[in-house]
Amino acid sequence: MEKKLTRDTVFYAFSPNLEPAMRVEQGEEFVLETHDCFSGQLKSEDDLLDVLDWDRVNPATGPVYIEGVEPEDVLRVDILKLRVVGHSTMVTVPNEGVLGDCISEMETAVLEYKEDKVVFRDKISIPMNPMIGVIGIAPAEGKVPNGEPAAHGGNMDCTLITEGASVYFTARVPGALFGCGDFHAVMGDGEIVICGAESPGEVRLRAQVIPELKGLPTPFIETPDLFAAVTSAGSLDLAGSGATHNMADFLTNFASLPINDAGLLMSLVGQLKVCQVVDPQKTARFEFPKWVLDEYGFSMPE
Amino acid sequence: MEKKLTRDTVFYAFSPNLEPAMRVEQGEEFVLETHDCFSGQLKSEDDLLDVLDWDRVNPATGPVYIEGVEPEDVLRVDILKLRVVGHSTMVTVPNEGVLGDCISEMETAVLEYKEDKVVFRDKISIPMNPMIGVIGIAPAEGKVPNGEPAAHGGNMDCTLITEGASVYFTARVPGALFGCGDFHAVMGDGEIVICGAESPGEVRLRAQVIPELKGLPTPFIETPDLFAAVTSAGSLDLAGSGATHNMADFLTNFASLPINDAGLLMSLVGQLKVCQVVDPQKTARFEFPKWVLDEYGFSMPE
Numbered sequence: 001m002e003k004k005l006t007r008d009t010v011f012y013a014f015s016p017n018l019e020p021a022m023r024v025e026q027g028e029e030f031v032l033e034t035h036d037c038f039s040g041q042l043k044s045e046d047d048l049l050d051v052l053d054w055d056r057v058n059p060a061t062g063p064v065y066i067e068g069v070e071p072e073d074v075l076r077v078d079i080l081k082l083r084v085v086g087h088s089t090m091v092t093v094p095n096e097g098v099l100g101d102c103i104s105e106m107e108t109a110v111l112e113y114k115e116d117k118v119v120f121r122d123k124i125s126i127p128m129n130p131m132i133g134v135i136g137i138a139p140a141e142g143k144v145p146n147g148e149p150a151a152h153g154g155n156m157d158c159t160l161i162t163e164g165a166s167v168y169f170t171a172r173v174p175g176a177l178f179g180c181g182d183f184h185a186v187m188g189d190g191e192i193v194i195c196g197a198e199s200p201g202e203v204r205l206r207a208q209v210i211p212e213l214k215g216l217p218t219p220f221i222e223t224p225d226l227f228a229a230v231t232s233a234g235s236l237d238l239a240g241s242g243a244t245h246n247m248a249d250f251l252t253n254f255a256s257l258p259i260n261d262a263g264l265l266m267s268l269v270g271q272l273k274v275c276q277v278v279d280p281q282k283t284a285r286f287e288f289p290k291w292v293l294d295e296y297g298f299s300m301p302e
Numbered sequence: 303m304e305k306k307l308t309r310d311t312v313f314y315a316f317s318p319n320l321e322p323a324m325r326v327e328q329g330e331e332f333v334l335e336t337h338d339c340f341s342g343q344l345k346s347e348d349d350l351l352d353v354l355d356w357d358r359v360n361p362a363t364g365p366v367y368i369e370g371v372e373p374e375d376v377l378r379v380d381i382l383k384l385r386v387v388g389h390s391t392m393v394t395v396p397n398e399g400v401l402g403d404c405i406s407e408m409e410t411a412v413l414e415y416k417e418d419k420v421v422f423r424d425k426i427s428i429p430m431n432p433m434i435g436v437i438g439i440a441p442a443e444g445k446v447p448n449g450e451p452a453a454h455g456g457n458m459d460c461t462l463i464t465e466g467a468s469v470y471f472t473a474r475v476p477g478a479l480f481g482c483g484d485f486h487a488v489m490g491d492g493e494i495v496i497c498g499a500e501s502p503g504e505v506r507l508r509a510q511v512i513p514e515l516k517g518l519p520t521p522f523i524e525t526p527d528l529f530a531a532v533t534s535a536g537s538l539d540l541a542g543s544g545a546t547h548n549m550a551d552f553l554t555n556f557a558s559l560p561i562n563d564a565g566l567l568m569s570l571v572g573q574l575k576v577c578q579v580v581d582p583q584k585t586a587r588f589e590f591p592k593w594v595l596d597e598y599g600f601s602m603p604e
Binding site for chain 2: 090092097098099102103104105107109118120121123124126186187188189190191192193194195196197235236237240241244245248259260261262263264265266267268269270271272273274277282284286292295296
């Protein structure tokens with residue numbers, strides 16, 4: 001019997017006090033259906049953002065208790081299959097987002113899917129790149145609303161978090177209490193009007209503790225081609241510095257590069273990138289290509 | 303007779319008071335040889351950065367007076383051919399760059415070229431992507447050292463500025479007084495240890511006023527695939543906001559998109575990216591794909 005949660009099983013803040021909605025073994029596949037970030041409240045272009053119940057924004061499906069996970073364990077979560085369903089919704093909101101000062105008209109746009117494209121204004125067909133906006137685990141204490149990104153993950157809005165990627169977290173409570181939601185059919189780095197193509201969806205996942213990675217600076221992402229350190233902070237400058245330092249930590253302490261090699265190579269082939277700039281906590285990532293670490297004889301413990 | 307300046311004809315600050323080193327017609331091709339950013343002072347791995355005469359850092363070759371260019375004209379500079387020569391030099395400097403707090407040993411690394419690769423530590427062969435770090439024109443007044451990026455261009459360290467790209471500037475003085483230097487054989491976005499693969503080189507250029515683009519927010523870049531607005535400011539947050547606003551200005555005032563279309567599409571398929579975070583003035587760019595504007599029937603005036 002497949003382990004699955006429907007999009008009726010959601011929470012709105014990551015917290016150690018949540019009751020697990022499902023328990024899975026390490027290495028066991030499970031499926032989460034997710035709502036869009038508006039919990040499906042905007043049903044047509046006539047529903048503007050001012051009708052929204054803000055208590056039901058950014059739902060994450062879960063939490064999932066992963067058996068045998070203990071605090072300080074580094075957990076790898078594999079995104080095995082990711083698809084969006086239905087259609088996407090976008091909004092413009094005066095005074096919100098980077099262009100809030102330019103936008104005067106509140107609008108809801110519905111974007112239908114045609115094959116592998118997202119259709120904007122019946123005019124522009126954009127290749128899909130489904131990704132997960134909110135993904136994380138419980139912090140050690142307190143309550144982090146799903147709209148916020150932090151060390152536990154959350155609303156990182158990182159375009160690398162897509163099918164075939166793995167995300168590493170450091171568990172803070174037994175079972176980790178994992179959840180995700182806020183899928184985007186496509187989104188650009190920055191998410192500058194506060195939304196991507198907001199979509200319900202379904203994701204197949206698997207989670208596993210990797211003992212050799214204890215101490216890894218997390219959140220950390222692995223794709224088929226690269227590693228990325230992700231950091232959120234009160235300014236993009238601080239987030240960028242944090243992500244850069246976390247990548248240097250990984251390269252020196254886990255891939256065993258001398259610090260000068262790490263720094264010079266990060267300047268040559270590493271990429272400091274923006275995830276999102278529309279939450280009070282901005283998110284940046286530092287990407288480093290795997291092929292360079294292959295040459296140093298490093299491969300990630302599995 | 304080809305118009306050409308050798309790397310002996312350099313300046314260290316963009317200023318309206320510079321004497322033109324060469325005059326070219328609009329549309330006329332010309333060639334600039336450039337030094338590396340250290341003016342070739344670091345000749346081997348034994349020459350550490352502490353031997354450097356800092357008055358001779360970041361030379362730009364020029365200035366070139368472009369006939370018929372008047373203040374407020376928007377000038378398109380085409381990078382027709384770009385090659386690096388010799389070898390590259392890199393440095394690590396304690397307390398400089400994003401990882402300055404981690405780097406304790408000053409080092410100079412020489413990177414030889416093998417075919418189309420830059421070789422690091424005789425171990426890692428990195429595909430070349432030659433680009434121009436310092437490129438600009440005279441500001442209206444004052445003197446901007448070449449190490450600084452600003453509205454006139456300068457040390458933007460933007461990885462898009464490579465062969466086949468065009469850079470748009472707004473002239474502030476007659477003839478514009480163009481110059482460039484600080485080539486990198488390859489560099490990652492961020493340039494986090496303060497240098498890329500610093501290389502001498504040679505570039506073939508052509509410049510032309512585009513009357514229809516008067517008022518374009520500059521610096522602005524065009525590649526075969528995308529447009530990019532580039533902004534420098536005291537923080538990455540401000541630079542990112544500036545670049546985002548400049549792209550919205552371009553999309554609404556030049557490509558004639560409604561502001562809501564511009565904002566939503568920028569959030570869907572636009573990319574806010576980092577150029578460099580190692581000057582006191584940080585540089586960001588906002589990229590927008592050309593194919594979307596093709597669908598709106600827009601093409602850039604030539």
